[in-house]
Amino acid sequence: MKLYQPGDTSNAICPDCGKLVSTTFAYRDVPFDDGTGVVKGILAAVCDECEAVVSIPAQSTPAIRRAREAADIPLEVSIPAPEIEIIDAAAYRIDPDATTRLRKSLFAFYLQRLRHDESAAGMLRREFETWNAAKIEQRNRVGKAVRIPQRRLSFKISPKTDRDVQWLMKAIGMNKTDTVRSVIMEIERDLLAPKAPNGLRHLQDIAAVVNA
Template identity: 40%
Template sequence: MTQRFLLEGHKGKAICEKCANICSTTYRYRDVPFSDGKGLASGILVGVCDTCNTVLSIPAQSTPKIKRDRNIATQSIEAVLPAPYLDILDLACFSIDPNASTDFRKKLLLFYIHKFALGKFDVENISEPNPLFSLDHDISKRRLSMKVSKSLAEDFTKMVSVSKLSKTDFLKNVVGEIKRQVIDDRNKDVLEELRTIAYLG
């Protein structure tokens, strides 16, 4: 069955509670607030009442844009890590692609968090505190701050809970796993996938 694809200016009909009637509609691009009042879907095609200008219908073709706007990066993952952990991340990024953008550090960390959440990587590898360094003296620390989507924030919360570690220790262990797979073992399959991500920006 061929799905009808609507264009701006197409006509339709829908029940309008405000007009208390079945009204004709015209499909137009509008910014539509989410029902919970938190944000809006911008520039989506909707059916607008020709009488009162109220949005009455949302076609299926607008769903992907709504989902993207709903899932926009609005939550934060933050931690303060010893500087060598960030140096390892930067070295891993360079090993994957010397020309990778500065944003790739975030993508690399989130790639691993998501893989662990999906069960693609063995969570046992990160379930015990396993510091990479013996930090027996004061060492510089650096803040790690990432704006992430709701779904990735949920992945992070889930894995912190599963690992039974603090957020900081969990992130340290993820960096340790990145070091093992990317820098030490040069895991071919993982590197190939990460290089594709880096290439796509």
């Protein structure tokens, strides 16, 4: 990997000028492409004509990654302990060697699937209420009070995934905790209830990338 120094020169296509220009490497604050934040003081190739940032050398990638991680949004909810076990059991079924990172990827995958299937999202609240009522009834049949501890589900999500969470909350009219629980319900029905889940091979491919 070539390491550039401030003052080094190069040539690149400037999108603002619309042509090949000479550039000079300098430290600049560079916004993320999606407008969700800024990475401060990284080395970049700057157009000598309009001073726009034209390209980012590979040596600045770690700083961008750290800034991106800092821009992630925490998602924290307190849910019944068995529902934490659901998402962990689903992750284990996908990949027995999976780390807790797969929790977030699995959650984001199901959010995206609901986002692209509005009919399924439209039925989600009613299905969740039925699912939740069945679990309460099951506990009541034991004949004595069953204490179910609460556990915290916590991970950092990208601004895009956070927008998906906000969209689903609005679409089904539930608070964040029950919205997260409804996604976990979908995961249980898809990956734990069937003997041979559909789409398992695809999720195993995702896990291979997440755990690389």
